[in-house]
Amino acid sequence: MFEACADPKSIEGLTWAMCYLTSGKHIEFYWSFVTVLLLLALTAPAALAMGFAGATAARSRFIPLSLLGKGYAAIVRGVPDIIFFLFFVIALDQGLEYLKSLAVCENHSWPWQGLEFRVCPEAKIPLGRSSAIWHQAYGFGLAVFTFALVFGAFAANVLYGAMNAVPRAQLETAEAYGMSHGQVFRRILVPQMWVYALPGLSNLWMILIKATPLLFLLGVRDIVYWARELGGMKTQAYEYPHPDWRLWYFLALLVFYLVFTKLSEIVLARISARLNHGQATAGGEALRKAAA
Amino acid sequence: MTCWETVQAYAFRSIGFGENLLPRSDFTLCQQITLIGSGLIWNVYFGVLALGFGFFFAVAVALAKSSPRRLLRKPAEWFVFLFRGSPLFIQFFLAYEALQLLPKTGINLFGITVETAWTTRAWAGALFVLFLNTSAYAAEIFHGALKSIPKGDLEAAEAYGITGWHKFRRIQWPTMLRLGWPAYTNEAIFLFHATTLVFFSGFPAFRQMGDALYYAKYFADKTFNPFVAYPIVAVYFILLTLLLTWLFALVNRRLNRHLPSNIRSRIRLRPQLIR
Amino acid sequence: MKNLLLATALIAVSGAAQAQDVVRLGTEGAYPPFNFINDAGEVAGFEREFGDELCKRAELTCEWVTNDWDSIIPNLQSGNYDAILAGMSITEERDAVIDFTQNYFPPAASAYAAMSADVDLTGVVSAQVSTIQAAYVAESGATVLEFATPDESVAAVRNGEAVAVFADQDYLAAIVAESNGELMFVGEPVQLGGGIGVGLRESDTELKEKFNAAIQTMKDDGSLNAMIEKHFGAEATKF
Incomplete structure (x- = not known):
């Protein structure tokens, strides 16, 4: 990066530290923070959407749909997320390619031959000759989807509880005014449920932040992967040999996580105050008293 | 080897009984189910003991956090923030690094040499971290529950002249448990799930004695097929979660038995906690 | 799992730009x-150099992808990459599910490293989890202590958790050499596995033939030996 860094083994002291901390690998480490934040930013709304779909399905009067919604939440939540990540993504990838092969391949032989998964080259996602950037985007997309699926199950549970917590009287009043089921759902239930869902959802957000080390299992290089990689002992085969420095890298991560948690707590507390405003709950009552 | 022989050889392999060497070829479904089930002993061990000890410590921390005295409140607040604000695997790593710094020859305390080698073993070190971790989460739950005890209940107690220890024992304690129980159920489930991280990214496995995930990984690695071993762990954990939910629901029913049926707090599996 | 985010994918051979x-x-x-991520964040090491040369001789356009060791074979079979060059020893179990080219690295010795010469190798010996070394230690009657990474298994000897570490001699060589006499090889090296080959899907016979031919030319003209010497030192076993 800098000219002084051309021969790392001949420099020492501050220059060495500066060169070391700006090496290509460290730049990737810094970028991985962006990757993690981007993944969080994409996963949170996706998980919320899945949770909403799951909760709505669970409330449905159509029994199979209701069972599907409840089953999704119960099964995915019963399994530790790490175990889910270890086999689900490969299955998802193969499933998608199988579906594509039905559409694009001429030869429809069964693709699972023993342990090998074989589809025609046109059915690969992305195609073998696509540039690396597409492979990256696809891998990232799979990771976002898998995270959203797991956390969507938890969100479904929170939202299902929140929908049930909206006072019955409000819904009955709306019906008495002649609103249809859809109208009651859209105009009364959904706007009212957020205040009950927020504590659960904020905790879910905190769990999500701390689940990001599992990204590595999904093929995304996150901050923990890089901290482990950079901190490990380096022999002379590397440009910047050093002993085992994992402790320092992990302490840096600890600070990052604590700061990020603290910031999230502050923001969530503000949202909570706003949602509680004017609500007929204990929280709303406390706000009213504080203002008076 | 018949399946029954396999069960005899490997059912307690994870705690050091039975066949010394793990299967190395011709892997059968029976071997996988037996060994992974054997590993589950560790998950249950970590989960039950951490929860059991953690429960009491959590109540103490929750009380300290609600205390008007700064000297009690501040340390409790920091403890909870530190353990809820960082990923479990970083806690494992830092604990392992710290514990291995203890002198190998033991510490001399008032003329008695205290052995230290066992502290870096998973059964002690990882249990300690899980204990602190679950204490922090549960403390936050009980702290929230203490705050939501209806004001009227406490005033009524004082009006009857119930104060101090008696007020805690007879009013605050049962109400706190009742209000915090649904969230505490979720914490228990999360804790059991978190026990899979012990050998995955925390502590080394000794004599190939590991938890359910350790053996699942062993088989996935040997058979090169992730679609058998990992789903087996998943099924085991779904069953474990169901059992846990059922046990906690029993306690919940007892805690709520004096209430009219329409205002009993139902256990809703809401994740009220952070891990 | 298209491990491409994971992947430092780069076009290795630009000359042969065929369709x-x-x-x-x-x-x-x-x-x-064998393989590591260098300080520029790219795949480097013996296998990088060997793989690039291999593709050049076989007139193929190649791209590097990194993947977690645990799922490296399932992802090959799932078609997320076409060949494995990851210091993977040719063993019977692996050969049953995937195919290997002829070896490009002679059968490697595994060795014990410890802090002193007189340690008891039937005590606690550390190794990386689910490697042939871990299995060997378990069979040898010693108490095996398994770590997730090779790094940690060496650290365990330094901090006294284990009396010795058992790993590939070529991996340990640099660590022992640079430890200022702190670590040393003890006991006799053990031959495990049948050398290192390129792992391929069993159905990919065409690629296997191309690679086999290219490896043979590299063995014949001595360039493979030169590469081994460059990365592993003059004492390394050669063809």
């Missing part, structure tokens, strides 16, 4: 000097 599919080479990137 053909890219051959994707999977590696671990955490096993110096």
